Structure formats: structure tokens, C-alpha cells
Amino acid sequence: MGAELKRTIIGAAIAVALTLAMLVPAAAAASDGVEHLHFAAGPYRVIPGANLILDQLNNVPKPTVNGFMVRMKPNLVYAQPNGKCCGKVPSTSVIHLHHGVWLSNGAAGQGEGEGTSYGGFYPFMAAGEEKTTYEFPPGFGYPIGAGDKWILNYMIHNLTDKPKSVYITYDIDFVPETSAVASTIAPIHPIWMDVEDDHIYPVFNVHRHSGRDGRFTFPDMAKNPYGGGRPLNLFTVDHPGTLVATAGHLHPGGLYDELDLLRPGARPRPGTTPGSVPGSVRLFRSYARYWDPHHAPVSWDVSMTATRADWRPAVKSGDVLRISATYETKLASWYEVMGIMVVWEQWNSDQGIDPFSHRLDQVGEVTHGHLPENFDYGGTQFLGVNPTSAPLCDTHKVLIAGFSYIPVTRGNSNCDPTIRRGQSLTFVNADASASPLSKLNPIAPDALYLASVFHTVTSCAGPCRLNYGIAYPLSNGAGDYDSGELGIGTPGVGRVSWSTPTTLGPGTYTYYCRIHPWMRGVFRILG
Ligand SMILES: [Cu+2]
Structure with missing residues (x-):
């Protein structure tokens, strides 16, 4: 998201809702103090062949009381014939969620990295067709305020020449502030890591036979990736603390996203996993697991690995987080592809382990298996x-x-x-x-x-x-x-x-x- 979005959001006081939002009533609270909420944004009427970037600025459904989001599962579904939610999940070959990015102005979970100045809105959740489930380790949650406002930036790709009507759904496990367990949850903040930070459409192209050994890593192998400007794949930590979770986003052709850490003056101890650039350590490599019968890395039939529940690298002020994304180059060229990781940090916590002296699990686990909508190869x-x-x-x-x-x-x-x-x-x-x-x-x-x-x-x-x-x-x-x-x-x-x-x-x-x-x-x- 760029200056264009920033300017327009700041001037958005008179903006009207692009669509009516619908809140599906919450399911009953479970005995463990966690509510299982089902939200549906839309209906979005997607014109034939559309591949547009749009925003819902008002009435984006969200929890209406203070509390913590501890899990979020995104999806895309058809509207029912009467226009209401929710019908079937469409085949990925017919219509799919290219991306949805949720932004908030909530202060308690203030985000960093990308877009921290979009009129006070920062992105905190993202979903693409890989539909990664966010699930925070026990004891952590993203704080949501009753008065926070959300914006949903979405790109829904209709591959056909017929109009479609769909909803973006997101199931949120939510712990209200009034629940007894709320006091056991520590707030965490999102850091948006993107190889093309600050672009509303943060993409790059990968050409067949480029890179080395059938792989191309961006920005490492790109010629002049940032046109002589500042590297867009770095974030300097300003709040010391502990990282607790992350997962990658990429597109078909993608193999993995890598998150590394650089610390001025620090040298990685033997036994740690080296990062991509000298002096850095690897915090996590989020792998793409392709499910199609040939496991070919060429389709949206993919899941990403997320960090395990015990992943806890400690970070200090002045540390630099670095992201890169690697695509295969033997089978095809890959156009308009992405490399994004949302990293969650508990600020001012000293419970983490020093990644310069301890090895971290950097493989993680997928958050779901093959999805039935990915059948039409x-x-x-x-x-x-x-x-x-x-x-x-x-x-x-x-x-x-x-x-x-x-x-x-x-x-x-x-x-x-x-x-x-x-x-x-x-x-x-x-x-x-x-x-x-x-x-x-x-x-x-x-x-x-x-x-x-x-x-x-x-x-x-x-x-x-x-x-x-x-x-x-x-x-x-x-x-x-x-x-x-x-x-x-x-x-x-x-x-x-x-x-x-x-x-x-x-x-x-x-x-x-x-x-x-x-x-x-x-x-x-x-x-
Ligand atoms: Cu076309």
C-alpha cells in the first residue's frame, strides 16, 4: 500500500460504504471462555473477469466488545441465491481470493512495519488462496477494542466471464475482556514484513531459468530490486520483546519465505542457522506444501507452514528483521508474485531466547491440509x-x-x-x-x-x-x-x-x- 492509499484514506471522512456488511450472529460462548465468532464481509458482486483492488471502508464486521483474538480462519464463499451468506466455497479455478488484508486503527494492538501511517490504520491480518489459519500460542492474543475501526482491502479474482456474488468470511476465536481467562492473555502486536513494503500491490516477477539451481530469491538475486532506494524488505525493531508467531504468504511457484534477523555487532554462535546475508540468523522459513498429486509447485493447492507454539526468538531495539521470498524457476515464469510474513511480537517481554546463541525450529507445520476447492487442476x-x-x-x-x-x-x-x-x-x-x-x-x-x-x-x-x-x-x-x-x-x-x-x-x-x-x-x- 502506498502513498496513494495513505492520502486517500486520510481524506476519507466522507467516504461511503462500498457495500453493506453483514454480521452473522456469534455462536454461543464456550465453557473455556473463548467465543467462536463467524464474520462475513460482503456480499461482493464481482464483475465478469474482475481482478480489481478494492476496499470496504465502513461496517467491516468485527467483535463489538473489548477482548483478544486468539485464532482466525479465513475463507471465500458464494452468496446464497437470496444474497445472504453463506453458500458453498467456490472452486479455485472459478473465483478466488487473491488477497484480503484487514487493517485496524486499534491502539492496544498497534501494528508496525507496512503502512503504520495510513491515517492511523495498520494491517494486522492477511489471507490469500492458501487460507492460512492464524493460531496464536496459548496465552497470547491480538487485542481488539470495541471502538476500533477495521478496513478490508480485497482483491477477488473472477476467472470467468460471468458475474459472481461472494462473501469473505473469517472465523475468529475471541476472548472477551470480561472472561476469566482474559487476564492470562498477553497482548501481541503485528509487524508486517513484505519484500515490497509500502506498495499497495507489492509484487515482483520471476523468470523461468533465472536465479541459481532452479530457484530465484527476491530481493537477493534481483538486479537493483529497489531502484537505488532504501531496501523495502527490512524492518528495524523499535520495541524490544519476544516474537511469538509468523507464517508466510506467497503465490503459486513459490517455495518459501524466509525471516532473518540482523543485530549490529552480534555474531551468530556455532549451531545457529545462518540467515541469507552475512552476520544474520534465520528465525523461520515458511515452506509451501503443495498437495496436488504430483506435488508440483504450480497451483493454489498449497498450504504454508507456520511457527510451532514454542517458537520464541527475543529481539532488541535496533535489530533488523529481513524477509526474502524464493520461487522455483525450472517449470515456468511467475508474474506478479508476493513475499509477505506477518510477525507477532509481545512488546517488552524478556521471555524469549537469543536467536544468536540458540537454534530455533525453522520448519514449523502447515495449518491445514489439502482443501476440497482445489480439485480442478x-x-x-x-x-x-x-x-x-x-x-x-x-x-x-x-x-x-x-x-x-x-x-x-x-x-x-x-x-x-x-x-x-x-x-x-x-x-x-x-x-x-x-x-x-x-x-x-x-x-x-x-x-x-x-x-x-x-x-x-x-x-x-x-x-x-x-x-x-x-x-x-x-x-x-x-x-x-x-x-x-x-x-x-x-x-x-x-x-x-x-x-x-x-x-x-x-x-x-x-x-x-x-x-x-x-x-x-x-x-x-x-x-
Ligand atoms: Cu483475460
């Missing part, structure tokens, strides 16, 4: 005719409209656009607004942005004609090109047109849309 059936059997046509332009790639010709457009070596083919996305008004504005999104459908032109291995699913197609074709999301507002790249690189050699090139992976096309280059 794709890549099993051949679809229709081979596109390379179409006639050639002499054109330099392809229109992307109505979820199709349409060669611009005088006659039949059912043909393979064909250019000569050294020339390029230009794609223009007519499904997204080209107006400057369609820039991202999380507080008051323009109607043109809300109606924008972003498409990409991304190389996939020929014939790129199998049925789509969560593991097919991959960005693994000749030329390794990608247009980015053609559109004005983020995650659009700021323009609606893109031209193929003039460096591509003669051949037949098959491509797909990363946002709507059933969209396919082909072009040819003659020698």
Missing part, C-alpha cells in the same frame, strides 16, 4: 482444433475484446496473425478503460475502473490447447514474454496496449491470458 483434455491449423493472415494488430483475441483483418478474423522477423504484433485490450480516470483509487473507485477487465498476453508452451485449471496453462512457452495486465489502474500496467518483442525469432508462438486462463491465441513469425 486442468491440463487433461485437448480442446478443439489445433490453432496452428488456421490460415495465416497478414496483420500487425490483435484486438482483445469480449474475452477473445481477435486479429484485425479486412476479412475473416479466424486466422493466425503473421509477421516477419524483426517486426512486432500489437495487442490492444478493449475490455479495460483507457481513460486516465480508471486509475486505482481505493477510497472512491471510478466507474471506469470498476468495469475494467484486465487481460495479459503470456507465452505458454505449444499447443497450449488443454483445458484450463489451477495448474494449467503455465507461463512456460517460447520467447518467455508477458504483456503485464493491460489496463490503466493497478494491477493494470498503466496502458492498454503491448507489442511483442522484436527479438523473437521465426516460429509459431502460443499464448494465454493469465487472468482468464481459458483465453488462448497464436501468432507466427516468418524468417
